Amino acid sequence: MTLLLSIILLVNCTKTEIEYRDVEVPVETIIEKIVTQTVTQTVNVVTPPEEYSFTRNGVSTVYYTGQSARLKMATALKSAMNDKASTKTNVDNMFNNGTGFSDESLNSSGKKIGNKVGTSGSATVKPLFDEWITEFTTIVAPAVNNSITATRTIAGSYTEADGSRTVKVNAKGFELNQILSKGLIGALQVDQIINTYLSFTKLDGAKQDNDDDIYHYPTDGSAVPYITKMEHYWDEGFGYLQGLDNQYAPGLGDASIGRDGANLNYYLNKINGQEKEVGITKRIYDAFSAGRAAIVAKDYEERDRQANIIGVELSKVIGYKSQYYLRSAAGKIEKGEWADALHAIAEAYGFILGLQYTKAADGQPYLTHAEVNEHLSSLSAGDGGFWDRTPTELTTMADQLQQSTGLSE
């Protein structure tokens, strides 16, 4: 038996050199030897670079301008969905056509985000964003323009008693810019990174080209292709996180030159401040670097291992924040601070939507599409929607999410 196994080992693993001196060693001992070998091998293969910087013949092969543009669009939509002057045509153009932004460079970028929303999951999710846009521009904004004070079942604006916050909400108390913006963190950014660009299907579809050093994309300012498809896909995944920040260092970029204040990286950095998750930004950044290096080295198992780390770690942002805002809202309701409460429930609602795009350590999302819909229905239940929620309901849901995600602060 042992002899047979050693033959198999020798036949199949050309890279691994295992000596079989003693055929009488029990099988179990051999196992231990092999496992030790495995660890050594792995360490030898991975040499993560210090920073996300890759060149070919001295020229950088990294760019993700499309992702930076889309993150700027997501940021601008968040503002537009809180602006009482917004019209349906205008916001619809921003979302679905990538035009109508005050930043002209976005209008001419050729990029848009509407067709990138929730692409890995149910086709019923993207139309929700269109509905929110319609709802805000045709119901909430006109109500605000008519100075209507929002209350249960009435759309308008609602200001906290101490004047600390004003929210513009629909008849169910939905602060739609929060729902849309937090929704995009999951349904656009996390989904595009985990389920599209870093997915096995996407990357392995470009395997042959990468093996053959076929270049498809030029670097900026050059006409000659210098970058393989697989390299670029990975960069695009990176760009959905780091696109408004610094390519060469984890975390948020320098405030003086602008940085993300509304998207995935912004919230990831909040998680990085939690006691249990200190260093998560660097873990993700390093995994991006190591995975990209693995692609250059044509080591696809290593690439997928790093992709998996990124998926699991990034998912935590959605996992933590969906619970956090529910608990926060519960506390606000108890204090009677309804503007803050509605604001927080809307954030939770958007993050919960994103739970279906996550990927836990077992490779599955924290919640399925159907489970997400159940939570969203519970949150919006009743004619008053968010206004009808009680602290107990919200805390119970947060506890359920803590259970589903296995995450607690």
Next chain:
Amino acid sequence: MKNLISIKVILLSLILLNCTSDSDTNDVIEETGLNIEEQQTEFDRLSMLTFWADNIIIPSINSFYVELNSLNEYASSFTSNPNPSTLTQLRDQWLTTYKKWQHIEMFDIGVAEEIYFKNRMNIFPANVEKIENNISNFDFNLDDSVNFASQGFTAFDYLLFGIAQDDDEIIAKYSDSSQNYDSYMLAITSKMIELTISVKSNWEGSYRDSFVESTENTATSSINIMLNDFVFYFEKGYRANKFGIPAGVFSGGPLPDRIEAYNGEIYSQILALEATTAIENFFNGIAYGDPNKTGLSIKNYLDFIEFDVSDKLSARINNQLQAGKNKINELNTNFKIQIKENNHEMLLTYDAIQSTVILLKVDMLQKLNVSVDYADADGD
């Protein structure tokens, strides 16, 4: 038993050991799961390819060709004598032929691929402006790619249902030969026959043997190409074209004018269901035109690899195909009405079909150790 478990542990560690080839490792696992001393015979790829060629692909093309010739006859009868009766007969035959087409669109291989067969037979929506220009000028080249959307079933759909408000007006247009509608219809029919003959003769010639004999597992071997074609068809021709695009999955909102057989309207569901049957038959190895005759199939191939797995991928695929079919059956026969009145149901149907895409494109191809030979081009 203890030894068996140990072997499994070792084999698992083998995977971790950074072997140079995935396939080698997998083979070892499969063989060992059965019995390490017993030599596992290979799946009979030759028989599967032979069944595909002789019992599915060639018979379906032949059957299509027969109906296409009838379509030509009915088109001649109608154009030489346009009246409500000949129009109805022609429409019926158009639908019959269109249904047959649903069985061969996925075989985008060999000459079919070279001559862009599927793009010329069934690209939709039709380019109505171009068709009308062709008809009025009567100066066109159907082999030019600018005319791909002005020929085939989609153009026929427009010619049969879309050129005027009602049947009387449609018949009137064909009654006046100076308007060229009749000649254009016949030109399109001839082209459909011509293209089909190229594909048919290719299969009847040497191509059949070279297809069947290409049993290896390489990027250019028959099985790999056919599996890729099948998955690509499922993802693009079936999922996206028939459901996703009209439901607005890839655009800002629904596009009901993108349904298949747009002008005929009521045929979109029938055609989609026929395509579903063709997909199920190919996957399960059911002979064309004879549900009782079966042969080696993708399902058998998967089951062969998963002989020791109880939750079989093939069963999950069949269940999901059935789930998709159930959703399609719940839709309005006219997808245009469905999309306008309740697009949510259309989107849920898309979801059910999309679930099968994942099973086919990710799980199945990985299991069969076949690489996807097409990638989305949206590198931005």
